[in-house]
């Protein structure tokens with residue numbers, strides 16, 4: 001069995017520039033990996049079939065699974081006759097704004113490149129990943145990057161200063177399409193992406209905290225008021241910055257003071273079932 005780690009991402013910024021003719025939104029966002037990861041196990045099959053087994057009942061075990069789609073795309077594109085049994089040890093909450101499915105797909109692309117001896121470059125894998133979903137290309141590389149286009153154009157940037165990331169996910173799943181669909185471009189308050197890039201390059205933690213912003217947040221907050229409550233609690237218990245990740249509903253809080261981490265985590269219990277305290281990874285291949 002070949003095991004590949006599939007880390008979650010958070011969006012330190014997420015800006016939407018305009019709605020495109022193809023229905024997608026042109027974005028500019030800063031993404032970084034955190035050390036909450038699924039574990040994807042891959043076992044070669046000689047019958048050509050793709051089988052999925054997941055530890056979570058929330059995840060489809062058929063062609064709807066993004067890891068299945070990754071394997072099928074490689075088979076079809078490169079005429080691969082081998083199959084694979086894919087087991088997903090799910091640690092990342094599902095439909096949470098943390099790119100769990102996208103990261104499983106990216107891990108599958110990378111693992112099968114080895115298992116099926118395809119000899120593809122990481123750039124080729126990232127390009128294929130874009131056919132599966134907008135977040136998959138970033139997940140192939142990991143690290144910290146500005147993503148543009150519909151999210152598939154990746155430019156790597158420096159590693160952010162070290163900190164804790166508290167993730168709190170209310171017991172709801174959010175449809176990414178519904179959140180983008182609810183965005184009113186006349187009401188968008190754009191985050192300052194360049195200021196965030198500068199803060200990361202300067203390793204200026206307090207400026208980084210001042211620069212977080214996500215234009216999808218107000219849409220999700222309106223649909224799900226429970227997300228606001230979690231934001232308020234994180235702020236009240238002393239997180240340095242608080243923001244929703246992706247299309248939500250997960251809220252993350254950044255903290256440098258370790259004593260404050262357990263205070264915030266304990267404070268959130270009772271408001272929220274799923275709370276994690278993890279670290280920013282932010283470096284490419286730190287988990288490979």
Ligand SMILES: C[C@](O)(CO)[C@H](O)COP(=O)(O)OP(=O)(O)OC[C@H]1O[C@@H](n2ccc(N)nc2=O)[C@H](O)[C@@H]1O
Pocket residue numbers: 011014023024025026027029097099102132133134135136149150151176177178180181246247
């Ligand atoms: C919210 C983010 O997670 C931020 O990282 C991503 O922008 C979404 O990435 P994703 O889940 O991989 O999204 P996809 O599976 O490609 O798209 C799901 C749906 O979201 C909407 N969508 C997605 C990306 C984008 N740039 N514009 C969009 O309008 C589209 O309606 C699309 O049908």
Ligand SMILES: Nc1ncnc2c1ncn2[C@@H]1O[C@H](COP(=O)(O)OP(=O)(O)OP(=O)(O)O)[C@@H](O)[C@H]1O
Pocket residue numbers: 058059060064065066067088093094095096097098099100101102104105135173176246247248
């Ligand atoms: N391997 C997978 N893991 C989790 N969900 C999957 C997977 N494959 C397909 N899905 C489906 O995709 C949907 C979105 O799940 P996912 O956890 O990837 O969302 P997300 O964290 O919001 O992603 P993103 O941040 O990229 O928008 C789920 O409702 C689930 O049915």
